Amino acid sequence: MAVSHDTTVYQEALVVLGAAGVVIPLFHRLRLSPVLGFMLVGAVVGPFGLASLAPGLPWLAAITISNPDSMQPIAELGVALLLFMIGLELSFERLWLMRRLVFGLGFLQVALCASLLTAIEIELGQDWTAALVIGLALAMSSTAVVVQVLSEEKRLNSPTGRTSFAILLFQDLAVVPVLFAVGALDPANRGSGSAELGIALGRAAVAVAVIVALGRLVLRPLFRSVARTRSAELFVAACLLVVLATGLVTSAVGLSMPLGALIGGLLLAVTEYRRQVEVTIEPFKGLFLGVFLISVGMSLDVRTVAAHPALVFDGIVGVVALKLLVIAPLSRAFGLTWGTSLQTGLLLGPGGEFGFVIIAVALNAHLLTPDIASPVLFITALTMATIPGLSMLGNRLAPRLAPKAEVDSALLLPDTPSLPRVIIAGFGRVGQTVAAMLEMHKVPYVAIDSNVDRVSAQRRQGKPVYFGDMTQIELLRRVHLDTARALVVTLDASEPADRLVAAARAERGDLLIVARARDAAHAAHLYRTGASDAVPETIEASLQLSEAVLVDVGVPMGPVIATIHEKRAELQAAIKAMAPGAEVRPLGRKRLRDRL
Incomplete structure (x- = not known):
């Protein structure tokens, strides 16, 4: 008797593996960023691409994805693995040395960008609550794409890489109070928002402290025990266990899963297993991060451009330009060169993944209507796709801003x-x-x-x-x-x-x-x-x-x-x-x- 199989469960895997095995090598040969390749795949196979033709052409259902939500858990795991790898390259000591950039430059970037974007939205006719939500969403930048691009260019440890990461880290930390602030704007929750925010922040602080304390006690013995088995499979399992456990703990208390993975990486960075962990996780990180980028591409609805072409174009240019004009002078005020400041502004000018989260919470709280949210989501996704190009532009312009060395006449x-x-x-x-x-x-x-x-x-x-x-x-x-x-x-x-x-x-x-x-x-x-x-x-x-x-x-x-x-x-x-x-x-x- 023949056994029937539900092949639809393999659709996501087929799309991801097809992108990794066919499309991305093609982009590599064309010297284009893989980030663009994955996002293009998402746009093509997503619900607004070929999947929209599946009802009339049933065979397309096998190679398209009509429900992007099914990929979200793996997509979030990809971002978590990326932050975990960053944590392995850092340490709590190095992070403490960066505190001026994280809590000084990072705070000012979010506050000024959100304020200016909110003011512009109010001028355009939005009520103040919708304007504030849009301003906060567009003030965020993409940790996943920016770090991936910097990693490809081997610039994570450059001044631009460290500055960008410091600002992105503050944005990750700011997501919790931002989400609670957005939730508190819901008329049904007004009056209890401050108390809930205080309780949530307290739970988050306790959760981070528990992760750090347990990590220092447990991680070394755990990896020592696994290493004695000389089993590569068990080492992979131990690495993924740390990523998932730390990520799920922080997610349970309202923080982001990637932030928990970052803490796990920071804890492992001071152990003798750091380099082997890096080698073990690297293949998984690239593939799962590709899933995240595909999911971003799936949110690109070309009908939005057709309905509001001027709004979308002006929004893309305006958001990147405004954030650049804020971030570059701020970075210069913190002692960075104009070249580094320009590169940082161009990298962080586009929107980010947390913008999707903020807009989703606002929709559930009835602070935004779908007609308003759709252009914002499209602007966010499309600006993320411009990050590799903006990075190349920054690399070309920055040397021109470098101060020319004084040449002694004796030379x-x-x-x-x-x-x-x-x-x-x-x-x-x-x-x-x-x-x-x-x-x-x-x-x-x-x-x-x-x-x-x-x-x-x-x-x-x-x-x-x-x-x-x-x-x-x-x-x-x-x-x-x-x-x-x-x-x-x-x-x-x-x-x-x-x-x-x-x-x-x-x-x-x-x-x-x-x-x-x-x-x-x-x-x-x-x-x-x-x-x-x-x-x-x-x-x-x-x-x-x-x-x-x-x-x-x-x-x-x-x-x-x-x-x-x-x-x-x-x-x-x-x-x-x-x-x-x-x-x-x-x-x-x-x-x-x-x-x-």
Whole structure:
């Protein structure tokens, strides 16, 4: 007898795994943020996307989700795992050091943004209760998306990452009093709101204290016992137990589940199991956080745009702009640079997940009508989708706001006789090594670098290093390129190195130009540009590694060196073959010594 199965229970899993296995790799290849990929999947398969066509096309029901509420528990777990991972990177001590940003900058951000947004809504004709709810909802930012974007860009520990997280942490803490304030505005609850708020805050404080106390007593013995079993499965179970237990305790007393997970991470951060826990949780975090982002995408109802296009567009631009104009000056007032302040304002300008929660409570309390709530929810979700793009914009604009370093005139190139010297372009680690070898053989040189601090430090050591941009033709002439014995290009950035080689070759056709290249393809490009010799980092590193391995395993030094030289010549010939049109001058060791 055949057993029938209800396949609808697998719909959510099918959508999430399909996004993770198909859509997100495509976004990765297009160099787009996975955040946008997950949200786009949610918009497409959600109740306002393909799921709305399922009644007429029954087969769509298998790959769409008509009830977003079914995904909410896993979505919240994804955010909780994200906060748990953040807690592992922090500690209570580091959190205490951030208290000025958390309770100072964070409080002012929420208070000022909510006040201004409320005032604007009142001017637009909303009554004061609806305006206050909308202002509080839009004042929140997205912990999940902002932290995910910062993590992808490896900027969580940067000044922008720490400042953003401090403000987001205060917002998470502020959710409890905000929700009780919204609930107290319900006419049915007026008069008892203050007492209930005090009791709720007291319960929350007790719950946090219990979690911290029990965590310090229980977590180490628990993970020690699990680690002794040497079972990866049990270690996964223990990690998820901590996340769920701490999250559910805080959720039960009115705090958010992610906040409880954050506390659990903070407690584990000081234990010897921290790194293994990070490795264990990472795959679950990414997948469950994807569920949250899909659920956000499902809330995007394109009919809202069709009904109120001007309102939605103005709301998106207005919310991000207003919060940016509040957060950036506030951050600057707290001692951050304008570049960091701008990046923080752009990241926190969009709305956040707690805005959905506040609007939902307001709807239940009859403080908002669905017609008013729908545009607010759409603005919140759509601004969250702009966070990766705003982060990229901040990364491009911030360097322009960085104060330009004062350049001491003593660091600039003086008018010196045109002595035949080797010119070194770039005086980082590679340039300094080349200079040391030239000094050892008493070959005179002059070096140019665009990092004023590096130049200053090297000048104090008596090195002939000067500040300047070697890609400028006038500076090439000032270092007397016309009489130089050679130009050594050690710049690590390929584009400036290419420009320098081309300019030097155009200025002097017989100049010996030895350039640092990233790899074989870049070396061939440098040959075509005009380099006499190009040294690929990857090839030289692999040859040195091969030499070390062969000698260490017992192969005699003589044959090893001969083999390495043969391989180097073979690879160099292959590189030069990649630049058939270039006039490549072979540089044997003897000829190079003669020219120097």
